[in-house]
Amino acid sequence: MDDFKRYSRQMLFSPIGEEGQKNFSQSRALVVGMGALGTAIANHLVRAGFGHVKIVDRDYVEKSNLQRQMLFDEEDVSAALPKTIAAKKKLEKMNSSVEIEAIIADVNASNVSDLMEEVDFVMDGTDNFSTRFLLNDACFKMNIPFVYGGAVSSxxxxxxxxxxETPCLRCFIQGGEGTTGETCDTIGVISPIVDIIASYQVTEIMKYIAGDHEKLHRSLMTMDIWHNHSYAMKFSSPKEGCPTCQTNEYPSLKAGAKQDITSLCGRETIQIQLESHFDLKEWASKLEKTTTVKKTPFLLKAQLEEGERLVLFPDGRVLIQGTEDSGRAKALYARYIGM
Known part of the structure; x- marks a missing residue:
């Protein structure tokens, strides 16, 4: 009865009805990325009553996120909460019947298969093509639907x-090359385009899970809401020789266990992972001798005299903020952490 009250307007929509709602409640989603797209996607999934929503992100909340990342607020910034922890707190208040699983991790070739175990579909909330191609490869290898999405500028x-049933992402965008390098941190982004793309992503998976497959869009949709352009590239046959959906090579899964050094989306941040674990209490006592330290249960920030900042996570990751130079980042890592 409570479910009927909560979802009554959604169930009155005849393509969903009681059966579709039951399908939603039994579905398990993986949302990779809790930034602009990911927070909007998770908001829709949880309110719609999808039974289990697993959210994964490697980052924490910063003030520049608040313009478009709908699940965060200024208290999350002050507490330097990891995005998945902050999102979980908000999502659980929306719908206590949905199981929210929050994971603080960098999604890479070494853990993507484990993260995707027992999920029914994967939602793309990421901000880079290397991770999208990784998800694309893993989904096609594991026979799991993948809902791609991206938004920048308008x-x-x-x-x-x-x-x-369909081509894959590689059939349309070859191997990650040819991407412009434009990100929300280099050319900006307006919040409405994020909401629109996330809404399309969730609508398509709702059609799929509800069983209304005839209404699926079956195209790669592109739009510019400021300049009033839109285009749908209808699906045709997969690209001949596609290494993901035709020859089953899955190149992103063979790229290595993980990238030790990664530049994060034009944010003047380099991520380095050479360790599997950090004891934050221990490292706070080490670093406070030479840096200004702020420790939370989830991470450790160290402001360096050189001007940059280190952010240590329990899973062994370190963000070097304030530089895009990987050489400089490695030098600071070696100086303060050791290599």
Missing amino acids: RGMTALFVPG
Whole structure:
């Protein structure tokens, strides 16, 4: 009865009805990335009553996120909460019947398969093509639908890729090359395009899970809401020789266990992971001798005399903020952490 009250307007929509709502409640989602797209996606999934929503992100909340990342507020910034922890707190207040699983991690070739175990679909809330191609490869290898989405400036793209039924992301965007390098941190982004793309992503997976497959868009949709452009590239046959959906090579899964050094989306931040674990209490006592330290239960910030900042996570990751030079980042890592 409580479910009927909560979802009554959604169930009155005949393509969903009681059966579709039951399907939602039994579905398990993985949302990779809790930034602008990811927070909007998770908001829709949880309010719609999808039974289990696993959220994964490697970052923490900063003030510049608040303009478009709907699950965060100024208290999250002050507490330097990891995005998944802050999001989980908000999502659980929206719908206590949905199981929210929050994971603080960098998604890479070494853990993506484990993260995708027992999920029914994967939602793209990421901000870079290397992770998107990783998800695309893993989904097609594991036979899991992948809902791609991206937004920057006033432009956005989205598509639902279903193994065995549709082409994959690589059929449209080859290997990650040719991407412009434009990010929200270099050319900006307006919040409405994020909301629109996330809404399309969730609508397509709702159609799929509800069983209304005839209404699926079956295209790669692109739009620019400021300059009033939109285009849908209808799916045709997969690209001949596609290494993901045709020859089953899955190149992103073979790229190595993980990238030790990664530049994060134009944010003047380099991520380095050479360790598997950090004891934050121990490292706070080490670093407070030469840096200004702020420790939370989830991370440790160290402001360096050189001007940059180190952010240590329990899973062994370190963010070097304030530089895009990997050589400089490695030098600071070696000086304060050791290599």
